[in-house]
Amino acid sequence: MATLLSRALDLLYPPRCVGCAAFGHNLCEDCSALLLPASGPGRCGRCGVRRDDKGRCPDCFGWRDLDGARAAFEMTGPARRVVHGLKFSGIRDLAEDMADALYPVAAQLSPSATFPIPLHPRRRRARGFNQAEVLFDRLGWPPAPGRLDRIRPTASQVGLSAGERRENVAGAFRYRGPDLKGATVAVLDDVVTTGATAGECARVLREHGAGRVYALAYARAPYRTPTSGASDG
Template sequence: MGDAAREVLAGILRPWWMAAVDLLFPPRCQVCGTPEAFPLCERCWLEFPRIERPVCQVCGRPLRGPPDLLFVCVPCRHRRNPLRVRAFGRYEGRLRDAVHALKYRGRLALADPLGCALAQLLAQDAREAAPDALVPVPLHPRREARRGFNQAEELARAVGRYLHRPARRVLVRVRDTPSQTELDEDERRRNVRGAFAVRESVRGLRLVLVDDVVTTGSTLAECAAALRAAGAAEVLGVALAMALPQD
């Protein structure tokens, strides 16, 4: 093959070759794959199913029916010493896809925009935006070693960067609890009882617990109980996504 022919061929092949590299290592949205929208495209961001106010002041679930003076849902009126919880969105649609991409496909670059979403949620309340520390819900060390990261900790660090607050690994999971997905609320509560321990002083601190998904809230409640027992002054639970029954 002559030089000229080679050059022509290279000219034809180069765009193809560069396109192939882009296909293999594209700066794509880590949720839906839209090109040149790394790590999250605008459409995914806009389509996240946000939880709109009014929400129950205790459990953070959307309030239905005529407004209640106290903004507390009926089940929460009967709970003793409940944990206040807030979630950014519903665990469905693109937000569910985003949680799965972060957690099961290791798309850690998503932690930054998702942490920003949580920081925005906390920033709605000046007091909640300035905790002494963000505390990730821990995985059992064995599970964390297998996964290579803890998605709750990735989120807590990102929230901390946006709010200029430290993220601290204050809690450890001392018991590896079976997956909760098949359990009802009572079973979940029993499943996580005594599963967490506090490994450094939290006396007098205002803490925000961070998790990726909240379902019944039993894990967050158990973590909060451990922190309160260790002297934490105030605990708020936040999750990126909340599992809610379909309308």
């Protein structure tokens, strides 16, 4: 619901589409039509990337603690612009578009608790916000029964191999709260790439009783090579 202030600001600084710069919306209808759903035939049912030509999944064979990943769109074209618009340009209203796209994906999982993947407090201060928390707030879901914190600062995952990514985030998270008693839980982020970060969160949450743990994200970036420009998931 637009407040009077935000309507006044819209008049002064009308939103522009992150895809084509047209005035009026954060993501216009034409650009929305170009979003590629990260589900459907030809994709791995567990992690959502396209299968290779032999029908195998190139991405999730190394996953131990994640039961799967679900995302609304492939991390390409306008979806990439949306993710970067929120994370790097701080266009928080984009979280509304992202939340709208995430509802149906999340509804299929119906997790009983969802944890936004935390940033280290130092990183959060530098950016001014955590995009996963902004997304979680827009979704309006009830807070999880406990807290997941990042207790160790980690280097960016960009440019690291899948194994290096797992090492980079090992021991970076801590859960404090009641036992999760076999619950299905989701860890939420803007993008999921190798699942290394979500997987480490999953490992910690399993130690505290989580039954199934899924990565839930607005965009699914297939992991290919350390130089493919994948985001920090």
